[in-house]
Amino acid sequence: xxxxxxLGIILTSILSGNYALIECLGxxxxxxxxxxxxxxxxxxxxxxxxxxxxxxxxxxxNKFVLGEKLEYLQIIAxxxxxxxxxxxxxxxxxxxxxxxxxxxxxxxxxxGAVLGLCIHNTEHGFLEAIITAAAVGIGxxxxxxxxxxxxxLAVDEDAIPASFRGLPIAxxxxxxxxxxxxxxxx
Amino acid sequence: MKxxxxxxxxxxxxxxxxxxxxxxxxxxxxxxxxxxxxxxxxLISMLLSSIVVSAIHNIIPAYAKIPAYVMIIxxxxxxxxxxxxxxxxxxxxxxxxxxxxxxxxAVIYRDAxxxxxxxxxxxxxxxxxxxxxxxxxxxxxxxxxxEVLGNATIWGQPxxxxxxxxxxxxxxxxxxxxxxAIVMAVINKITGLHHHLDENEEKxxx
Numbered sequence: 001x002x003x004x005x006x007l008g009i010i011l012t013s014i015l016s017g018n019y020a021l022i023e024c025l026g027x028x029x030x031x032x033x034x035x036x037x038x039x040x041x042x043x044x045x046x047x048x049x050x051x052x053x054x055x056x057x058x059x060x061x062n063k064f065v066l067g068e069k070l071e072y073l074q075i076i077a078x079x080x081x082x083x084x085x086x087x088x089x090x091x092x093x094x095x096x097x098x099x100x101x102x103x104x105x106x107x108x109x110x111x112g113a114v115l116g117l118c119i120h121n122t123e124h125g126f127l128e129a130i131i132t133a134a135a136v137g138i139g140x141x142x143x144x145x146x147x148x149x150x151x152x153l154a155v156d157e158d159a160i161p162a163s164f165r166g167l168p169i170a171x172x173x174x175x176x177x178x179x180x181x182x183x184x185x186x
Numbered sequence: 187m188k189x190x191x192x193x194x195x196x197x198x199x200x201x202x203x204x205x206x207x208x209x210x211x212x213x214x215x216x217x218x219x220x221x222x223x224x225x226x227x228x229l230i231s232m233l234l235s236s237i238v239v240s241a242i243h244n245i246i247p248a249y250a251k252i253p254a255y256v257m258i259i260x261x262x263x264x265x266x267x268x269x270x271x272x273x274x275x276x277x278x279x280x281x282x283x284x285x286x287x288x289x290x291x292a293v294i295y296r297d298a299x300x301x302x303x304x305x306x307x308x309x310x311x312x313x314x315x316x317x318x319x320x321x322x323x324x325x326x327x328x329x330x331x332x333e334v335l336g337n338a339t340i341w342g343q344p345x346x347x348x349x350x351x352x353x354x355x356x357x358x359x360x361x362x363x364x365x366x367a368i369v370m371a372v373i374n375k376i377t378g379l380h381h382h383l384d385e386n387e388e389k390x391x392x
Contacts, residue, residue, distance in 0.1 A: 028206045075263060083252075112287035112290055171363045184362065
């Protein structure tokens with residue numbers, strides 16, 4: 001694996017293949033984020049760790065245990081692994097995580113982005129899967145932080161038509177960011 | 187306000203649900219067949235998990251509720267995924283990883299935790315049906331707009347006179363956000379939902 005390929009994986013996972021905005025996995029967690037930059041970064045780091053650990057465990061499980069014969073058990077096995085990892089992290093750093101998350105960390109960490117990543121990674125080699133997991137985690141963290149920061153900006157509510165206030169304008173904003181990221185697709 | 191099925195959808199619930207389910211709504215609204223497949227998957231998994239959770243919620247200890255509910259939902263999603271691969275392989279291929287991601291969808295989990303966990307089977311089935319149908323309708327409407335205008339096809343069949351006028355951006359991720367935002371704004375306008383939200387916010391502020 002050449003440095004160019006590694007750089008390509010990292011840039012794609014963070015930008016043009018961003019899980020939350022382009023792949024539509026874990027989008028809810030990003031759009032609803034109203035946390036401060038510090039909290040968003042901390043929670044993103046936690047989710048990145050879950051992604052890395054989940055890939056470290058699910059990749060060998062898929063390769064050596066499930067294979068093609070037991071492929072139908074993939075979703076159950078992967079969800080169980082992600083749940084165990086999230087619960088273990090919550091046990092180790094309960095106070096810290098709940099403080100940053102404002103709710104139960106497990107509910108936040110067990111999301112479509114983590115599960116989708118584990119399933120996508122079964123198509124790659126082990127090293128590539130690990131790099132992808134780290135890069136997707138960083139991309140997820142950056143998007144969540146950026147979106148949380150956008151909510152802080154002073155916006156003239158009267159300038160937005162009444163029916164577009166709330167979710168519709170949040171979706172349009174996400175769409176514009178998605179369009180900007182798609183422009184980086186070569 | 188009397189809590190009827192209509193009021194359930196007027197008390198700001200669609201906004202909350204759509205935020206939580208925005209990912210799979212946008213991902214599966216590129217094609218009409220995909221939208222109907224995902225709609226059926228959401229409806230059935232939500233319905234079945236609601237029935238099971240409302241039936242056994244009393245015997246599950248509080249500390250085990252999150253993993254138990256997630257695994258119940260995952261079991262049903264696996265079942266639906268297997269059935270879809272067997273009977274509708276084309277739709278299953280189109281949905282790809284998003285069908286599996288339904289297992290950890292916040293919409294279905296929220297329904298299990300906030301509705302089925304506190305109510306009997308009848309109420310849980312009622313709410314699951316309303317929510318499932320709501321998502322199916324939203325996805326079908328978005329898919330119709332995106333497939334016809336973005337791909338110039340309907341149900342996978344090309345529409346000859348639209349071939350030169352298709353707006354390709356609507357078929358991609360950007361189109362998913364824009365179309366869902368417009369559909370949501372139309373719903374807000376028709377139902378006057380933003381007025382309800384404003385009133386609720388004022389009450390909460392007080």
